[in-house]
Amino acid sequence: MKMRAAVLEQFGQPLSIEEVELTEPKRGEALVRLVACGVCHTDLYTASGADPSGYAPTVLGHEGAGVVEAVGPAVESLAVGDHVVTLFSPQCRECVHCRDERTNLCLAIREQQNKGYLPDGTTRLRRNGEEIRHFMGTSTFAEYTVMPEIALAKVSPEAPLDCACLFACGLSTGLGAAINTAKVRDGSTCVVFGAGMVGLGAVAGCRLQGAERIICVDLSSGRLELARGQGATETMIGGEDTVGRILEQTGGFGADYTFEATGNVAVMRQAVESARMGWGLATVAGVAGKGEVLDIVPRLLITGRRVAGSSFGGVKGRDGVPHLVERSLAGEIDVEPFISHRITLDDVNRGFELMEAQDGIRSVIEFN
C-alpha cells in the first residue's frame, strides 16, 4: 500500500513528507493505522545527526498510538480493531530478561531493531524499490506502520489515542522510574530534577506511590507550575547551589528518593548528592551525551546511597502500558496538560522547532 510518511533523508535537514510504500505484515507482525503520535527529543536527536548510531533514509517517530488494521500469520494476542500503543521497548515474554521481574530490557529483537530492520532482517518500508529502514522498530511519523506483535501494547478502547500515545515513551518512563525502578515508599520525600515529559511523569509517579513531599527542580518557572499540577509539593529553580538548598530543606540529610530527568551529567551528580545517607536512592532516567561520565564521590555510596538507571521506567510494555493507561482512565494521571500543541503530519518539522524552543511539553501529531 501507499501512505504518507515523514522521511529523514539527510541528517540536519528538515524531514520530508512524502509517499512511501508499506508492504503487508509478515509472520508475527501487525499493520497499525496511526491515530496520534508524540514528537520526542529522540526523534530530533537522530534527525540532527548527533546520534552516532543513526541512519538514513528512515521514517522517524516512536510515540505512536493507533488501531490494528490487519495481522500477519501466527499473531495471537492482537486482532483487527484493537487499540494499541507502540513500544520501542518490546516484551516477548519468553527471553531471559522478560521472564525476570528485575528488568524490562527484552532481548528478542534488539539487534535487528538497532539496525533498522524488523525481526526477520528485512524492511516493510520502500520507495521506488529502494528500502527505507525502520526507526526504533516503530516509524510512527506515518499514516501506517508494520510492527512485531511483541512491540504493541493493547490498550483500552476507551482511552483517547491522543493521550495514550504519550505512554509510548516519556510519560511511562517517568511514571515507571518512580513506581517500578525506585518503588517509592509511602510517606517519603522525593526530589525530581527536570520538569519535561519524563520529570513530570516522575512527579506523578511519586504522588501515586504516596510520597509526602515532592520537590521538583527545573530552570523554567512555567514548567514548575505544571509540576505542581502533577503533585509537586515544592518547586525550586535549579542552579549550582541546588544540592545545598535541598539539604537545607530536608534537615541536612537529603531525600529518600531523587530522580534525574534532564540528560545533564552535572544534574545527575546533583541527584546523587541530594539523596540521603543510609538509604537514599538516585534514579537516572536522562540520556547523557556520548562519552560523558557521571562523577560520584565513592564515600557517598559507602554511606548508603544507591544509584539506579531506568530505561522506559522499567515498564514491561505489553503488561505495564495498558495498566498505566487504565490508571489514567480512572483519573489517577492527568494526561491532558502534557499536550501543548496538536499538529498534522505536514507540520512535523514545526513540532521539532517548538521542542527546541521549549514551547510546551509535547506536540502531538493527529492523523485523520
Ligand SMILES: NC(=O)c1ccc[n+]([C@@H]2O[C@H](COP(=O)([O-])OP(=O)(O)OC[C@H]3O[C@@H](n4cnc5c(N)ncnc54)[C@H](O)[C@@H]3O)[C@@H](O)[C@H]2O)c1
Ligand atoms: N530512560 C529512558 O528510557 C528515556 C526515555 C525518554 C527520554 N529520556 C531522556 O530523559 C531526559 C528528559 O526527557 P524530556 O523529554 O523530559 O526532556 P525535556 O528537555 O523536555 O526536559 C528536561 C528538563 O530539564 C530541565 N533542566 C535542564 N537543566 C537543568 C538543571 N540544571 N536543573 C534542573 N532542571 C534542568 C529543563 O529546563 C527541562 O525542563 C532526556 O535526557 C531524554 O533523552 C530517557
Ligand SMILES: [Zn+2]
Ligand atoms: Zn521518546
Ligand SMILES: [Zn+2]
Ligand atoms: Zn523478551
